[in-house]
Amino acid sequence: MTIDDFYAILALPESASLGARIYKKQVLENADLSSADRKLITDQLDTMEWRYAIKPANCAITRYDDDEREYGEIAVLHIVLKSYIKNTQLKRLGELLHRAIPYPLLLVFVATKTIATDLSSTAQETELLANATSSTLAICMADKRINRADSSKLTIFRTFDTAWLNLDELQVIEQDFLLDFAFPACNPQHLYSVYADLTRCIVALDIARHTGHYQRSASADADQKRQEVIQAMRQVESQLAGQYALLKAETQFNRQLGLNVQIKQLQQQMSEYTLQLKHKN
Numbered sequence: 055m056t057i058d059d060f061y062a063i064l065a066l067p068e069s070a071s072l073g074a075r076i077y078k079k080q081v082l083e084n085a086d087l088s089s090a091d092r093k094l095i096t097d098q099l100d101t102m103e104w105r106y107a108i109k110p111a112n113c114a115i116t117r118y119d120d121d122e123r124e125y126g127e128i129a130v131l132h133i134v135l136k137s138y139i140k141n142t143q144l145k146r147l148g149e150l151l152h153r154a155i156p157y158p159l160l161l162v163f164v165a166t167k168t169i170a171t172d173l174s175s176t177a178q179e180t181e182l183l184a185n186a187t188s189s190t191l192a193i194c195m196a197d198k199r200i201n202r203a204d205s206s207k208l209t210i211f212r213t214f215d216t217a218w219l220n221l222d223e224l225q226v227i228e229q230d231f232l233l234d235f236a237f238p239a240c241n242p243q244h245l246y247s248v249y250a251d252l253t254r255c256i257v258a259l260d261i262a263r264h265t266g267h268y269q270r271s272a273s274a275d276a277d278q279k280r281q282e283v284i285q286a287m288r289q290v291e292s293q294l295a296g297q298y299a300l301l302k303a304e305t306q307f308n309r310q311l312g313l314n315v316q317i318k319q320l321q322q323q324m325s326e327y328t329l330q331l332k333h334k335n
Contacts, residue, residue, distance in 0.1 A: 055221045055232065057164055060191060066130065066237050069112040076102040076131070084154045091150055094143060098135050105162075106130035108237075108245065118246035122199045124208075125245040129157040138167040138190060141217045148194030149213055156208050158249050161194040167220070188222040193235070195253050214256040230268035231259040250274070257281055265331050280331055287327045294320045 078099050082092060109127040110117055118125040131151070139147075148161055169186045194215040201207040219228050240251040254270055254277050261280055262268040264287065271277035294317065301313040 055224060055229075057189065057191060057221070060162075060221075060232060063232060063236055066106045066108065067113045070106045070108045072104050072107045074104040076104055078102070081151065081154045087150070091146070094147055095150060098137065098139055098143070098147060100134045100136045102134075103132045104129060105132040108248070110245075115242050115248060116244045118244040123246060124200060125158055125249060127157055128160060128245055128249055129155065130160045131155075131162065133161060133163050135163060135165040138165045138218070141192075144192055144218065145194075145213070145215055148196075148215055149210065152194070152196040152198065152210055152213060158198060158245070159194075159196065160249075160252065163192040163194065165190050165218075167218075188220050190218045190220055192216050192218050193256065195249070195256060197253070214253050214260075216256055216259055227259065227262040227266065227268040231255060231262070234258070234268070234270065257284075260284055261331050264328055267332070283327050283330050287324060290320050290323050290327070294324075 078095060081095060081099075081102075087095070107127055107129055108115075117127075133151075144163060148163070151161055152159055167188050167190050169188055192215060194213060196213045197211040198208040199211050201209045216231070219232070224232070235252060235255045237248070237252075241247040254274075257277060257280065258268055258270045261284060264284070271280055297313055297317050297320065301310060301317065304310050304313060
């Protein structure tokens with residue numbers, strides 16, 4: 055799959071096409087940034103394009119307003135990075151852009167990843183004879199709500215991201231996700247329902263990475279329950295990582311046995327959570 059294929063499947067209305075350039079200076083001026091965050095933006099952002107502006111005037115979908123949310127427009131930004139970065143950095147960069155730009159955003163990050171290719175015939179004669187590249191894409195969205203202390207500002211309640219997807223070597227669940235991530239498949243009741251449906255696709259991909267099967271939840275309530283399970287799984291994963299680190303450093307046999315018992319219990323919890331995910335549709 056190519057970047058163009060992704061946009062063809064997303065199928066945003068051409069009437070919403072904008073193609074406006076956004077300069078790093080605008081982002082740096084509109085956000086309260088630490089020195090590390092400023093460096094991340096300066097070092098990694100290559101180009102930013104406001105590619106689409108989806109609003110009632112160009113897509114015949116009404117705006118949405120309530121006490122917490124304002125969806126008068128969805129901005130789709132196409133962002134080219136200078137180099138491939140870690141998913142943790144990518145997530146942080148997405149958070150910074152969501153904070154700096156006061157619109158409901160659909161961020162599309164692209165980068166070229168260099169892959170060391172082992173062309174040797176035997177393990178004993180391993181030589182890196184060539185470097186290959188692959189196209190990577192990541193999507194980041196956010197649940198932004200009106201700041202109760204200042205109604206002119208938005209507060210990020212939660213971000214959702216796909217992590218990097220290697221377009222040249224997509225897994226089955228990633229292919230299913232990209233085929234489902236389409237504007238025409240969204241509930242056209244209002245702009246918030248469109249944004250929420252696309253966000254649910256990202257949640258479904260996150261869940262599929264644990265279950266091996268991509269499927270959007272049947273309802274918003276089921277989606278919320280699955281997200282709660284995912285959060286619990288992440289806590290257990292963190293505990294497992296800590297226990298493995300302790301086990302690796304432990305030298306006393308009795309303590310090793312105790313740690314192994316705790317690890318087995320945590321692994322059992324992960325298995326139970328995975329079963330829950332498969333049935334919370």
